[in-house]
Amino acid sequence: MSYHFNFGWLLVYYPELLKGTWVTIQLILIGAVFGVSLGVFCAWVRALGPAWLKPIVSVYVELIRNTPFLIQLFFIFFGLPSLGLQMGETSAANLAMIINLGAYSCEIIRAGIEATPRGQFEAGASLAMTRFETFRYVVLLPALKRIWPALSSQIVIVMLGSSVVSQIAVEDLTFAANFIQSRSFRAFEAYFVSTFIYLTLAILLRLLLKFIGGRLFQRKAAR
Amino acid sequence: MNRKTFCAGLVATLLMAVPVMSSSQALADTLGDIAARGTLRVAVPQDFPPFGSVGTDMAPQGYDIDMAKLIAGKLGVKAELVPVTSANRIPYLQTNKVDLVISSLGKSAEREAAIDFSTAYAPFFSGVFAPPGITASKATDLTGKTIGVTRGAIEDLQLTKIAPSSTVIKRFEDNNGTISAFLSGQVEIIATGNVVAAAILAKNPPKRPELKFLIQNSPCYVGFNKNEAALKAKIDGIIAEAKKDGSLNAISQKWLHADLPADL
Numbered sequence: 001m002s003y004h005f006n007f008g009w010l011l012v013y014y015p016e017l018l019k020g021t022w023v024t025i026q027l028i029l030i031g032a033v034f035g036v037s038l039g040v041f042c043a044w045v046r047a048l049g050p051a052w053l054k055p056i057v058s059v060y061v062e063l064i065r066n067t068p069f070l071i072q073l074f075f076i077f078f079g080l081p082s083l084g085l086q087m088g089e090t091s092a093a094n095l096a097m098i099i100n101l102g103a104y105s106c107e108i109i110r111a112g113i114e115a116t117p118r119g120q121f122e123a124g125a126s127l128a129m130t131r132f133e134t135f136r137y138v139v140l141l142p143a144l145k146r147i148w149p150a151l152s153s154q155i156v157i158v159m160l161g162s163s164v165v166s167q168i169a170v171e172d173l174t175f176a177a178n179f180i181q182s183r184s185f186r187a188f189e190a191y192f193v194s195t196f197i198y199l200t201l202a203i204l205l206r207l208l209l210k211f212i213g214g215r216l217f218q219r220k221a222a223r
Numbered sequence: 224m225n226r227k228t229f230c231a232g233l234v235a236t237l238l239m240a241v242p243v244m245s246s247s248q249a250l251a252d253t254l255g256d257i258a259a260r261g262t263l264r265v266a267v268p269q270d271f272p273p274f275g276s277v278g279t280d281m282a283p284q285g286y287d288i289d290m291a292k293l294i295a296g297k298l299g300v301k302a303e304l305v306p307v308t309s310a311n312r313i314p315y316l317q318t319n320k321v322d323l324v325i326s327s328l329g330k331s332a333e334r335e336a337a338i339d340f341s342t343a344y345a346p347f348f349s350g351v352f353a354p355p356g357i358t359a360s361k362a363t364d365l366t367g368k369t370i371g372v373t374r375g376a377i378e379d380l381q382l383t384k385i386a387p388s389s390t391v392i393k394r395f396e397d398n399n400g401t402i403s404a405f406l407s408g409q410v411e412i413i414a415t416g417n418v419v420a421a422a423i424l425a426k427n428p429p430k431r432p433e434l435k436f437l438i439q440n441s442p443c444y445v446g447f448n449k450n451e452a453a454l455k456a457k458i459d460g461i462i463a464e465a466k467k468d469g470s471l472n473a474i475s476q477k478w479l480h481a482d483l484p485a486d487l
Contacts, residue, residue: 078403078407166396
């Protein structure tokens with residue numbers, strides 16, 4: 001049995017694919033920037049923060065890390081409107097990705113912070129740095145450097161996980177693939193092309209993160 | 224093969240063909256058979272709510288079941304419900320396992336070549352639904368509006384063709400997504416089937432979806448075998464009477480939560 005690939009539909013539907021790819025890129029850029037920022041804050045709370053804030057962050061992290069992303073997404077999009085909090089599908093997808101990555105990156109970054117030797121905190125203090133300055137310059141950057149590969153992987157995982165946002169009618173890359181296959185009935189080709197685009201996006205994202213990591217940590221080391 | 228076995232084979236083949244020919248050529252009297260038997264055998268759906276499904280008491284229930292009981296009652300016989308699937312409902316009729324098919328059956332040229340239909344007894348259509356406050360009587364009224372639809376469904380394909388380019392079409396993965404989006408207020412207008420709209424109405428939402436305009440109409444008919452003039456006249460008479468005395472509207476209200484369309 002042989003399958004005849006037919007990519008003729010690409011000529012008609014490539015704008016959908018480009019649009020979907022662009023939406024996926026926007027989702028991961030927003031999700032990564034705000035998600036990692038949230039993760040850094042939560043990691044600081046869990047490792048060094050005030051005692052009263054720790055249980056709140058712990059509950060948030062455990063709640064998000066132990067429930068499926070799709071359910072979190074449905075909760076925000078279909079559930080919150082009943083509580084009077086209505087948001088569009090793109091905002092819901094962005095929010096879901098931020099809180100999801102926030103929780104996962106919190107645990108990764110916390111591991112990096114807790115691996116910081118005690119002496120470095122004392123070194124910061126002896127240089128008359130405030131607690132914030134110590135955290136900012138002495139603790140966080142080396143911590144991020146330690147866990148950068150793990151964090152990069154988590155960002156790529158969230159990017160790939162963003163494919164489920166098509167369930168709430170966000171017109172991302174997966175939505176484009178589903179749309180094309182329900183119109184052209186070329187399911188294999190549509191998913192073949194979208195798989196290839198996801199793979200390319202993931203590789204580019206890893207390269208970008210590697211580049212950012214290199215800039216971020218090298219410059220500090222040279223100072 | 225020698226000549227003797229050939230002849231025997233030929234005779235046997237002809238003999239087998241005889242009952243088939245006689246049943247299709249002679250004017251069958253199903254109406255008489257039903258009266259003699261005392262039961263009306265009806266093919267009903269079992270997996271297509273609200274037309275036919277199995278209730279918590281394991282008994283079949285739905286629009287089609289109530290319709291079958293109504294017709295049996297008017298004929299003065301007992302209804303014998305035969306659960307069928309959408310693929311085998313017409314074969315059940317053709318092989319005389321049932322007298323009538325009341326199984327959300329729509330008309331098509333292919334089906335009309337095989338069996339006969341009564342007048343329509345149930346509405347089945349897809350259209351654009353929205354709460355009373357929204358006015359949209361035709362596709363061009365959707366300009367600039369956001370409308371939810373199930374991706375790949377007939378409504379999606381039609382709407383994509385007829386809606387103005389400024390209409391935002393939100394495509395959900397399945398009917399449940401479309402229903403949830405409407406119920407949670409994420410979309411105010413949906414294009415879907417009257418059955419899905421009935422499922423929303425059954426939940427008594429604060430915003431009730433009502434039909435704004437039709438996209439495609441294919442009402443349901445009672446199906447029976449060809450050459451059954453007496454049966455057809457009788458069934459059509461019962462349907463017309465049920466429409467007039469409101470008993471059909473009551474069934475529609477019960478299962479579809481909406482009045483029968485005036486043109487049915």
